Structures are given as structure tokens and as C-alpha cells.
Amino acid sequence: MDGNANTGAPQGNRPRSGGLEGLRGLAAPGAPVQGWTLLSPLTVWADAVVLGLVIPGPAVVTAVILAVAGVPAVWPLLILLGAAVVIAAAVGADVLRYRRTRYRVTDARFEAVSGVIARSHKSLPRERIRSVDVAVPLWARPFGLCRVEVGTGESTGAGGTLALSLIPAAEGERLRRVLLERGAAAESDADGTAELATMAPRWFGYGALAWTPAAIGYGGLAALLGSFTELLLRVALPWFLGYAESAPVTTIVLWAVGAVLSLVVVATVVALVVQISSWWDFRLTRETDGTLRVQRGLLTRTSVSIEERRMRGVELEERLPLRWLGVASVAAVASGLDQAQDGQGGNKGGVVPKRALTPEMPRARARRAAESAVRAEHGIAFDELKRHPRAALRRRAVRALAAAVALAAVAGVASRALGAFTPLEVSAEVPALGAAAIGGAVLVFGVPYAVGCYRGLGHGIDGRFLLLRKGMAARSTVALKRDSVIGWTVRRSPFQRWSGLATLGATVAAGSGIHRAPDVDLGEGTAFADEAVPGLLTPFLEKG
């Protein structure tokens, strides 16, 4: 059982005598001894190039500035010397790291020994390896190197992941194949690889409206403007006000529109750059070793492999505003890609989560990619889902109404309090007007949102799959393999009991662990769960 998974493995960070003794008699570095392999010697050069690009620049600039400013010549020289020492020390450490890191693949395990002072011996049982991700950072590309991260998909415990940085690209590819191969399909070539989806250039355009790239674009712009607040307020604003005094109204309006437009253009360009660098030359393939493989990226080329055996289903994600344009993306529902792990490798500094199978693309294409990812030859009926009872709509409408009333009350009380406790003159009708305005505004947005939420709800069964859909701004339709559902939950709030509804949850060994269908009719939902996973609920059912 999984709970005891690591008992056989040596504890991480604690050197195991056997492993170390085996290493002590090593001959020249680079020579594989007893099946142990070193990192690529070029890794030192690659890292040195990065250091050489990063450190001397600022050091030289500082030295020049100091020299020009008339500081005694000792100081600029000391700075240059310091930079050289830092580089030398870092390169030296890297050489040591290179010489003292080695790994090997045995019949049962994948092992690595690393650490200059504190030695660490990590060992992953091969049958537990769930993912081998190969990334090619920009600086490693000229050297033909790559970084490999091997994961077991276990969220806790020692030795969840093991990273090798850097090894030759061909060796990375070999490791990926060897470690993910299960049985027969060993060492075979890339022939027989099936391409499930590739990138079309105009899809990069969706990056302008996709959530993460757009957030980076506008967020970056906001941060930039924020750091120039002083300048804008002290210089630009007075200048503009002075200019605006004498200018005609149309000119001022044109200025404002121009300013907003240029901000939008800058943010959009940033978003597009993010999207392009994330998804450049995207390919979703099915490999002969029984894995799905996502390759993508311009500066850092990334490859994520997901064992098909671990695929519990697929998720079609549609986010506003792109949903209105008929755009969707696909994500995997698979164990070993847990969202809970996002911090430590879920998407590691990148903007694309590991579970992403495709970028934003036209819905029909996304659907086809999703279907082929789980080998649904006859397609999956993503669009023929059963609606939830009207009571679900009523609940959402009541929530919108309650929000409107609450915010209106807050607005009314706040404006009255302003009149009572501050010297501000608030005339008698302001509280009522303010409350009405706020309440009305909330309703104008809240009611369509409630209706959208309700229309987003749906569930159904199609062949091997169980489908659950929900969400308004981020609508998600998840298709779970019926045989991967490992339990049910039925949750009911007081109001749900009152209206005969329940929130049905299907638990799976992947991601957050549960996929919910909110507000199904209780009897219908129970029958649905019983039909989707025959036998599990049957002993607990009664003829009603």
C-alpha cells in the first residue's frame, strides 16, 4: 500500500554507508563506475557562462561609475577583484558539485548521490516513477544539455522528486524513455509516436485574453506604473493639467483614449510574448512507451510526460472572455500532477501548470485533443449533459439578491453614518439613492452571473466516462474514467435539504482528489452515481 511506500528506500539527506563505500574508490571523474553516471562536464561551462553574463556587467558598470566619480582607484579595482573571486568560487563549487553528483538506473531503482559537504543519497523505486520532465533552459541549449526532473507523484514523504542538472540532451531523452517504459516497449525508437495536437500560429493571439498571460501583462504594467508614481504625480500630472487648461475638450479626450489604448497595447504585447514563449512549437503526442507527452516552449523547452495508466480523465477548461469566442484548453486529471504540489514542481516558476495538455485553442480542436488523450475513439459527449433542477437556479438567484440587498444596506448605512458622524453634508435622499444604485448595479451583474452559473451546471454519463460541468467565469467540464472513481460523497447544507438538493462528489486519485456536481436532485444524483460506478452504492440503496 502507498502508506508504506518509502520504507524500503534510504532516507533522503542521510548518507547510506553502502552507497558511499561504493563511491569512494572512484577513478577519474566522468568514467561510469559500477553503472554510475556523472552529470555532463559541460554543465560547469554552461553555469560559468551564466555567471559570466550576470556578474561582470554590473561590477564593471559600478567600477566605471566610481572611477568617474573620482573615488580612489582602489575601490573600483576591489569591486572588479571581488566579482572575479565570486565567479571563481561559484565555478569551483560547481566543479565540486559536478564531480560529486552521480546517478544510476538499476533494475529496481533510480538512484542519485549528490552534495559536496552533506552527502545525500536519494533512491526512487522505478515502479513508482510517474513523471520524467525534461527542460532545456536557454543557457543550456548551445551546449546541448537539459535538466531532468523525476517524480513519483507522492505529495509527502522523502524523495518525492529528484532533479539532475544538467545532462546531455540525448541522455535526458534516454532516461525519460527508460524510466517510463513499462515492460515490453523498451528502448524502441520514436517511431509509432502519435501526434494528438500541435500549435497553429494564430492561437498565440488568444494569449492576449487568457488569464495567466493577461494577468502577467497587466500586473507587470501596474507594478511599473506603481514604481513611477512619484514621477507621474509630480511631473506628468501638473504638466498635463497645465496643458489641459488651454486645450480644447476633444484633444483631452483623445489624449485619454490614447493613454488607455497604449497601456492596453503594452499589456497585450507582454501577454502575447508570455504565451508565445510558453507554447512555442507545442506538441501533444502519445509515445510508444504508454505516456502522453507535452512539449512546448521557446526560451526554455519543456517536456512533460504523463503515464497513460495514471490518467483518470481530462478537463476542458473554458474561461471568460475567451469562452465567448469559443476557445478552450485541456488539462489532464492524473495522479502525480497534484495541484497541492504546485509550489514544489507543479508549475515551478513557469506560467503553465504541469497538468496542462494544450494551450487555449478553438473548442472543437481542444475537444478532439481531450478525446484522443484518453483514447475515446467515439468522442465524449461534452455538450449533452443533463441540467440540474430549477431549485439550483433559485439558490443562485437568491444568493445574487441577498448580495444586492446586503451591499445596498451597507451603502445606505455608510452614507447615513457619513452625514451623522462627519462634517460632510449628506442630504436626506442620498442614503436611499446610494443604496438603490449599489443594489441595482449588483443585480445587473449578479443576475446574469447567477443564470450563467446555473447554465454551467451539468452532469452525464457517456460510455466509459462520467462528466461533470460547473463554473461561470472559469467553466470546467471534467470527463472522468468511470473505473477511476474511488468513492462518493454526498453533502447537504440546511438549505439544500430544504430544496431536495445535494452536492455530489466523485473522489479520484488525482489532483484535488474530488470533483463535485453542486446542487443535483438528491434522488436523481444518487441514481446517477449508482449508474456511473455500478455496485459501489448499491448495497446502501433502498427502493424509495
Place this chain on the structure above:
Amino acid sequence: MSTQGITHTGGARTAVRLRPPRHRVAGRAVALWTLRALLLWGPAAGVAAALAVASDITGPVPWATGPLWALTAAVGALGLLVVLAMPQWRYRVHRWEVTGEAVYTSFGWLWQEWRVAPMARIQTVDTERGPLQRALGLATLTVTTASAAGPLRIDGLDAEQAADLAQQLTEVTQTIPGDGT
């Protein structure tokens, strides 16, 4: 309340009903939940009352005393309601059942939940006893599956029964091959 289990109000075409699990937890669980509620609400009301008294004696804000007493009364009343109603209510809801194929539990009071997990997917079985539970001879049985979502938990079982049940579940799950995913 849900002593009758989940009844449905839907159409006649779906004439099935999820019945509640067969067994109740130990009757002493009522005492456990009462004590827990007292330990939470007692201090809360106490703090509010202390603030009110302090404000009465040396209040920097004269008008705060009245609202603080009102707060004390509100917390006290709500706490009393919870302490009196919740344990009985829970006792009617909290149920469990273990068959050859599955573990089935129900828990909660205002928000109620039913959980089913097949025997073949069980990964770990633990029992757990806090100080209050030890004093009352009770235990909590926790059954986890490969799903990262909440495990099945039976709160307020008789300690011996919990140990037997854990033993039985462990034996059954060990005979089933596979890693439970």
C-alpha cells in the same frame, strides 16, 4: 433531520434512496461533543464577559460597555443553543457501516455529509484518541484512500470497537492486491 436518511423529492423515475449507514456511534459521543462545544463556547463567552466588565470598570470608551454586554449575551445564547442541540443532532446523524465491499459513513449536523469508499481502494486505517476521548473511552477511526480529498472519519466510536474495526479493515485490505489507485 436526517434520521430517515436521504430521501429524495425528485420524479418517480428515480425511485432509489440512499439509506443511512446501519450503526450508530457510542452514546458517550454525546458527552464528547458537549464537552468540546463547552470548551469552545465557554471561553468565547468568558472573554466577551471579561471585556464587558473591564470596560465597565475602567472603560476608555464609555459607550462600549452596553454593546459588549450584548455581545456576551449573543455569544452565550448561541453557545448554549449549540451545546444543547448540536450533540443530540450529531448523534442522530453520525453513523457508520462496513460491508465486505465498502465503508460507508455519515457525519455533520447543520451541514451533513455521506461518504462511501470501496474496500479495494483503502490505503491506511488509523485510530486516534485525544485526551477527552481517552477519558470517555472513545476513539476516532480514520480511513484514507488514494484520493487527496477528505478521508472517511468515524468520530466517537467505542475505543475497543474502533480497535477491532481497524484490525478487521487492515486485514481485509491487505488481502486485496494493488496499490489502491
